[in-house]
Amino acid sequence: MQSSNELKCLYFSLGVIKQATREFSDQNLLGEDGFGDIYRGNISINDYDYVVAVKRFHKESEIMFRYEIDRLSPFHHRNIISLLGYCEEEYEKILVYELLPNGSLYDYLLSGKHRVRNLTVAKRLEICIETANGLSYLHFGTRFIHGDVNTCNIFLDDNLVAKLLAPPFTSCLRGLIASPKQESDNLCYHSLTNKQIIDKNTQR
Known part of the structure; x- marks a missing residue:
């Protein structure tokens, strides 16, 4: 896991993402939004365990992946859901958001x-x-x-x-x-x- 100063968010390896989602287990699948499947996961960042939403983009949605990461990574405010990081490895394109336990x-x-x-x-x-x-x-x-x-x-x-x-x-x-x-x-x-x-x- 490393930080990206340009994107102002973290980079997660595919191994970390797979461990967080239990190899993209169906039991961790929360749903999909038209551009990718969204999984529940647990990731440790700076010794703090985060419950996260892991968005695994469809292969045909690369443009939206680029758009979301470039547009949303600068947002840092206590009343905005944070984009915590991303992964781009082995043809996988993934974004990691904080997941809020009480839902909408x-x-x-x-x-x-x-x-x-x-x-x-x-x-x-x-x-x-x-x-x-x-x-x-x-x-x-x-x-x-x-x-x-x-x-x-x-x-x-x-x-x-x-x-x-x-x-x-x-x-x-x-x-x-x-x-x-x-x-x-x-x-x-x-x-x-x-x-x-x-x-x-x-x-x-």
């Missing part, structure tokens, strides 16, 4: 296994503020527009701190940023009330 905010709020652990109003406000901090870092600190803020892209760590997933399908900021007030109001309303948002423009 959507799952935490709405799935049956979490309904018994409802978030307090104060905690939901904290999540909204933490999400806004992550967005502020992306939009103003890195000039990177997120473009897809919803409860499926907000994740909670083991301390219920919100971390925003920065998707590759966003655009670089050129010119002025449009006011995000309406989206922020909708996000806060959804998180605070647990109710679906109804677009009044679709109602006749």
Whole structure:
């Protein structure tokens, strides 16, 4: 394992990745996103054990691998999900992200296994503020527009701190940023009330 100063993330050998995912075991498979399969793994970094998401790209998705690693490796903020490192060896192209144990905010709020652990109003406000901090870092600190803020892209760590997933399908900021007030109001309303948002423009 070595650091890449240019990419600002770690390089993992294929051996480390295989050990972390138990040779890409089906039992470790979390799903896929259209560009590759995603596995759960455990990797030690600086004597700390991380639970990670290992994205193994399909052979035809090399361009997206390059795009994700170049675009996402500079992002370092407590409210942004981190790209921890990558592997490019023996025709394998792999990215390693931190994996958050409590899943997405959507799952935490709405799935049956979490309904018994409802978030307090104060905690939901904290999540909204933490999400806004992550967005502020992306939009103003890195000039990177997120473009897809919803409860499926907000994740909670083991301390219920919100971390925003920065998707590759966003655009670089050129010119002025449009006011995000309406989206922020909708996000806060959804998180605070647990109710679906109804677009009044679709109602006749």
